[in-house]
Structure formats: structure tokens, C-alpha cells
Amino acid sequence: MRKVGVIGAGQMGNGIAHVIALGGHDVILADISKERAIEALGIIRHNMERQVNRGLTTQSAMDEAIGRITATDKLSDMSDVDLAIEAATEKENVKVGIFKELCESLKPEALLATNTSSISITRLAASTDRPEKFIGMHFMNPVPVMKLVEVIRGIATSEETYKIACQFISDLGKDVAIAEDFPAFIVNRILLPMINEAIYTLYEGVGSVEAIDKAMRLGANHPMGPLQLADFIGLDTCLSIMQVLYEGLADTKYRPCPLLVKYVEAGWIGRKAGRGFYDYSGDEPIPTR
Ligand SMILES: CC(=O)CC(=O)SCCNC(=O)CCNC(=O)[C@H](O)C(C)(C)COP(=O)(O)OP(=O)(O)OC[C@H]1O[C@@H](n2cnc3c(N)ncnc32)[C@H](O)[C@@H]1OP(=O)(O)O
Ligand SMILES: NC(=O)C1=CN([C@@H]2O[C@H](COP(=O)(O)OP(=O)(O)OC[C@H]3O[C@@H](n4cnc5c(N)ncnc54)[C@H](OP(=O)(O)O)[C@@H]3O)[C@@H](O)[C@H]2O)C=CC1
16 A cells, blocks of 8 residues: 545544554545645644654654645546545535546556445445445544544455455554444444434433533543534534434434434534534633533
């Protein structure tokens, strides 16, 4: 894996590019907006500085890693990558559109991975020209900190693709958990219904934002409260995952909370928008309910 492409320069794309560049690979980081891709380089630099300050990496390793990342808005720049990882918005039509365009540029032997949180790997693979070289590589947020990557094979994924993907992840210093190709896989099958239930708890007035988060932080030792975590993930992504669970498993227990739907409709999609269950416009996040 000399060169790796990452498509989508949002919070996951920049984290994935960060760990892959620190792992010694060249990275092409693409976004639909060139400004966004360039902005991501600044975020990566900031996050690597945190790691240098904590002694987790060195200044020279950081400088080399930054030098290995190229930002672009053209998928045609992916023509010589050995692996492309898609980390764009959690919408099936967006991802399928990217794969259609990307496959025109990728060399035939290149592997293709998706960081989707919930969507069928088999179905996404079928929209490409290389289902046997396609795999789910689900990194966790924040990528530089979290140890786990879920690996999901589609029905057509070859054994060779699977082995190369697992080796690549392990070389990055991450641990693999194997999940079958069911809606939202393992982590989000368990985590998102908990977050959705926390939003119902708020919706039904059982507790305030502050009380719900405090209850789960101090009462269940979660590092973040569920509403704080929902804001951190992005409420748009949370809603998309709940919709995939609801439709994919055809069970009303996965019904997205109407309050989650309303927040997304309002554009209050969490930290990345400056407002979600908390308002991030000041120095400290302020609960909105
Ligand atoms: C939705 C999906 O599809 C799947 C998912 O990813 S679900 C989300 C999974 N993630 C979680 O559940 C995260 C839960 N939260 C946490 O674990 C912690 O709150 C957290 C690691 C994010 C932050 O920890 P914290 O103690 O509150 O904050 P902070 O002290 O700033 O950071 C802790 C460490 O992480 C580092 N860090 C945090 N964000 C970072 C980033 N983006 N890049 C690099 N380092 C980062 C900090 O530098 C710090 O390092 P040290 O411990 O060496 O000082
Ligand atoms: N957030 C999380 O905690 C986690 C998310 N994931 C998954 O990772 C993926 C990305 O999520 P996340 O980074 O949080 O989302 P973000 O909203 O932070 O970033 C998505 C990025 O993709 C860009 N994008 C949209 N369409 C295209 C396109 N056609 N070509 C290139 N780039 C495009 C967006 O640009 P623009 O803003 O201009 O639309 C945006 O910069 C999703 O599949 C999500 O489910 C996986 C694990 C954890």
C-alpha cells in the first residue's frame, strides 16, 4: 500500500488520512470542495500537534506525515492509489455516485473500501466494477485515538482483499473486529439505539440534556454522555444510521426519535454545525434544553 486515497475530508476523512500518513503511506485526500480538503489539512496538523505535545509522536514524524498528504477536489487524482477509502456523507446515493466516478480513474488492481457506519457493503460493492476487491473498513471517531476498526465483508469480497485489509489496519496500530454485513454492523447496532433512546428520554421530558448526559457519564462511566456523543458523531449521521436500522431490520424498535428528525431538519446537526443538543458558539458548550 504505497499510496492511499481518502474521499470525503470531514471529521472521519481527516482522521483516516491522519493515521494513514503517520503510518508512512502517501495520501490523496479528496472532497467535493477544495476548500474543505485544504481546511482538513489544518485540522490534521492541529490534531498531530496534540500528539506531539503528549509525546505520542515526534515533530519530525509529524512533518513527514503532513508532507505525504495532498488535498484535491478531483477524483481523477486517484489514478495511482493502491487503496481508496470512501468516507463521504452517510447517504447511499452520494456514495454510489462517488464509486461510479472513482472506478473510472482507479487502476484495475486497486482495492476499494468504505467507512460507512451502516449501509450494506454487498449493495455498495455491487455498484462498483470490483465487488471482490471491495470491503467495509469502519474506523471509529476520533480516528487518531480510537483503537478499533470494524471490518465487514460483502458477499463478493475475496479472501485476499480481506487479508490485505486486516494487515493494513493492524500495521496502522489498530485492532480489527469482524462484523457480518447486517444493517449498522456491531458498534452502531448497539450504540445508536442507545443514543436514540437518550433522545426519546429528552423528548418525553424524563430529563434535561445536562441530566441525561451526567447520568450516563457518572452513572454508567461513559466517557461522553449520549447527547454529547450524538453531537460529536453528527445528528445527520445518527439519523441516517437509525433510518438504515429501521428500514433494514423492519422493526419499530429502531424508529428514529421525532426530536432527532426535527433537529436535523433545522440544520442543528451537532458540533460540526455549531449547534445540536448543545450550543457551541461560546467558550463552553451550553445545553439547549
Ligand atoms: C458513529 C460511528 O459510525 C462509529 C463511532 O465512531 S461511534 C463514536 C465512538 N467514539 C466514542 O465513543 C468516543 C467517546 N469519547 C471518548 O472516548 C473521549 O471523550 C475522547 C477520546 C473523544 C476525548 O477524551 P477527553 O478526555 O474527553 O478529551 P481530551 O483530553 O481532549 O482527549 C483525550 C485524548 O485524546 C486526544 N484526542 C482527542 N481528539 C483527538 C483527535 N481528533 N486527534 C488526535 N488526538 C485527539 C487528546 O489529545 C488526548 O490525548 P491524551 O490522553 O494523550 O492527553
Ligand atoms: N461521525 C462519526 O462519528 C463517524 C462517521 N462514520 C462514517 O464516515 C462517513 C463520513 O462521516 P463524517 O466524516 O462524520 O461526515 P462529515 O459530514 O464530517 O464529512 C463528510 C464529508 O464528505 C463530503 N462529501 C459529500 N459528498 C461528497 C462527494 N460527492 N465527494 C467527495 N466528498 C463529499 C462532505 O462535503 P460537504 O460538507 O460539502 O457536503 C464532507 O466534507 C459517513 O459514512 C459516516 O457514517 C464512521 C464512523 C464514525
